[in-house]
Amino acid sequence: MHIFLIKSLLAVVLLLLSLVNMMTMFEMFGRQERKFDPETLRKVHRLSGTVFFLLSLGIAYICLDFLVKTKAEPSPRSALHAVFSVAVLFLLSLKVLFNRVYRQFYGRLQTMGLILAFVSTAMISSSAGYFLLVSKFGKETPASRTVEQKKDAVQAAGHMAAKTDPASIERGKKVYGSKCTFCHDPFSNKTLTGPGHKGILKNPLLPVSKKAATPENVAHQLRTPYKDMPSFSSLSDDDVQDVIAYLNTL
Numbered sequence: 174m175h176i177f178l179i180k181s182l183l184a185v186v187l188l189l190l191s192l193v194n195m196m197t198m199f200e201m202f203g204r205q206e207r208k209f210d211p212e213t214l215r216k217v218h219r220l221s222g223t224v225f226f227l228l229s230l231g232i233a234y235i236c237l238d239f240l241v242k243t244k245a246e247p248s249p250r251s252a253l254h255a256v257f258s259v260a261v262l263f264l265l266s267l268k269v270l271f272n273r274v275y276r277q278f279y280g281r282l283q284t285m286g287l288i289l290a291f292v293s294t295a296m297i298s299s300s301a302g303y304f305l306l307v308s309k310f311g312k313e314t315p316a317s318r319t320v321e322q323k324k325d326a327v328q329a330a331g332h333m334a335a336k337t338d339p340a341s342i343e344r345g346k347k348v349y350g351s352k353c354t355f356c357h358d359p360f361s362n363k364t365l366t367g368p369g370h371k372g373i374l375k376n377p378l379l380p381v382s383k384k385a386a387t388p389e390n391v392a393h394q395l396r397t398p399y400k401d402m403p404s405f406s407s408l409s410d411d412d413v414q415d416v417i418a419y420l421n422t423l
Contacts, residue, residue, distance in 0.1 A: 188294065367381070
């Protein structure tokens with residue numbers, strides 16, 4: 174199972190825990206006649222909140238580990254998700270402080286809980302929700318190419334030649350392994366987070382942008398990505414050419 178699918182499924186668990194926290198809060202403070210034992214509700218609320226916090230830290234670690242290893246520049250959607258994530262951790266920490274230390278703010282916990290539930294939903298929707306929707310739980314394959322797209326590909330001639338020397342290919346394989354395998358499978362066309370790259374430069378079109386499958390367009394995709402792929406503008410020209418050399422062997 175791909176790490177992004179694992180992250181997304183864990184985020185769904187976060188959403189369920191958020192709902193549990195909200196419902197237990199409603200039951201404790203929203204009813205005049207309580208249907209459940211208040212002490213049991215407090216225990217459930219506290220337990221789900223603790224698991225929520227620990228799971229949030231674990232998911233944050235996965236995201237930060239990905240960014241550090243790939244040195245990728247986050248897309249606008251990823252940046253928005255990061256803002257929501259920081260807000261969730263901040264609100265949750267503040268809620269714990271109000272509950273345990275600064276008790277004079279205890280009366281504001283209910284409002285803070287509602288805000289936390291809303292921000293958590295926005296955080297999960299902007300990342301896990303999007304991933305699960307577009308990938309169909311990682312089972313979606315790249316879209317089929319139309320006749321018109323193939324014609325466009327034929328008309329778009331490339332001028333950059335892929336290197337074929339073993340040294341460039343080996344260097345490209347290492348760069349690809351450190352920055353691309355999180356999202357792409359080089360040995361199939363199966364979609365992980367992004368499409369598989371088997372035969373990518375042997376097909377008429379690139380799998381997502383539908384531009385001609387030429388070294389120039391691959392280089393442009395790395396520098397100025399189409400759609401949700403992060404930018405790898407930090408790669409040197411030599412690194413880009415080496416990656417293309419490796420892709421040409423797939």
